[in-house]
Amino acid sequence: MRQNKSFIPTLKENPNDAAVPSHILMLRAGLIRTLGAGIYSFLPLGYRVIKKVSQIIREEMDAIGGQEFHLPALNPIEIWQETNRVEAFGDNLFHIKNRDYVLAPTHEEIMTFHARRALQSYKDLPQTWYQIQTKFRNEPRPRSGVLRGRQFLMKDSYSFDSSNENLDASYKLHDGAYRRIFKRCGLEYFVVGASSGAMGGSGSEEFMVQSDAGEDTVAHCKSCGYSANVEVAESVPAVIKFNTEERAVYEISTPNVKSIDELRGFLNIDESRCAKSRIYICNEKPVLVLMSGNEEVNETKLEKALGSAIRPAHPDELKAISGADAGSIGPVGYTGTIIADSRLFGGKNLFSGANKNDFHIGGIDLARDVPRITYYDLRAVKSGEGCIRCGSELGVFTAIELGHIFKLGTKYSAAMGALFKDEAGRELPLVMGSYGIGVERVIACFIEQQHHDENGIKWNKALAPFHIHLLCLNMKKNHLKEISEKLYARLLEKFEVLFDDRPDATAGFKFKDADLIGLPIQVVIGEKKLVENKVEIKVRETGERFDVSLDDLVEKISQLLF
């Protein structure tokens, strides 16, 4: 494509309302423009990237037997009422004002609608149906550019099977396809097993990539692949070496010492010798939660350990419960339920609150002084701790969900009466799976994930809108122009080429634009090298540059790209 008359509106400066790198660069490189909060237009260059990602997805979906559909975004609301999802989605579902339609946020209902008419016999199964279409969700707060929009492209597929065993097979096929898709896109992804939550069903996995713009915090082990949301992640923390000297409990006056930090400083001891108390209310009864040092309670784990919902006790409840205010509460002499983080098991010579304001107690031997404690894993995993599977170092970081695969079971087919007859003539609901990939997220995450620098994007061959950026440094010099035109024609036979043939742009301008747009290979045609019958190649990824003779050019680029 010739750049001179192409609409590639690059920006020299960072746009005012973009904060994350992918958003900034997608705007600056002329891939997208904003239409409203969470609504983006893809310009020609950006749309080419969309098509690259879509094609990879399409090929892998077709390879597992998927059949591509094109479904309406405009849906009669009645269909959504059949599964009660108008209520379930609530304000997140867009409603049309002058007719009883909704804008589809996903397509389980619509696919099931078609399945219930068409799939009547086990002989029709399995089926895998997919589409790559725009979804609409009324996000309360769109953010981070295309990472969370009110309108976005999603590949969604749905499998229909005759049994749970066959669903397992369809699910497994998707799992494989997803791994190939993300690998081909060049993404460093990992898989988190998740509870399927509101979607219902028996199993699900999330395909995630690390990103500072991420919305979930996860723990991940690079060596064995263990991954979990930090709310449920487990780890092997460093073992606390307790002071084992035998001594009786003793009271210390600690005026105005409230936090563990203050206590540690006041007594000049290590944090690991302190035990922090927090009081939660569970089923209207107080529970004292004991943590080592200054560690925070992981409330998700606490709820799981206690078996029901909890809330932190209000400050004005504390004194009635424990006899002291926050900062002076402790296990010794406490009469209610006590649970402790398992890291405290065997703790001796600990310091904790005395349940009396401005006093703490030392010399606590948990086994001796507070024997009724039950121990659970209650802490949030931290970076650097050991993996519970393989012992290697865990990383804890934020991540973005790119894809999600679910075993839905019969939730939608049963609700909508999508039934088939099995070998024995019994009428049973179709057993379904649902599988999604956020297309824009693939693109934004790719850029976020180290595929950019201060000058712009660094595309790989798979996603790049073009393979080669051919820069003619001076279109006003006839011999330069002629050779550039010839090279353009020659390269087009084998590659996708963006030809910077702008007559007025200066060399420096073209270089800056090329780095910003970030095509993998830049071919620079300038007088300097041309006198030796050579052109310069720049590899965007590495910044490496070298001269190549005109005769070797195609060969050299082929080596670099394939």
Added chain:
RNA sequence: CGGGGCGUAGCGCAGUCCGGUUAGCGUGCCUGCCUUGGGAGCAGGAGGCCGCAGGUUCGAAUCCUGCCGCCCCGACCA
């Protein structure tokens, strides 16, 4: 929906506290000359309902009230 920030030329911003020339700067755009290996130079020029509506005032980008939009944090989230 709560908290914070912002809205002035295509883009990035100053001016707003403390009302008072023709609303400015950088960049981009147009014309001409010149220039072409890292966002060149000179000269000339065009481009603004200062987010919208109402109010105060002799006079409002500036003060007051209401609304709208955008960004960030939180809540929420397949």
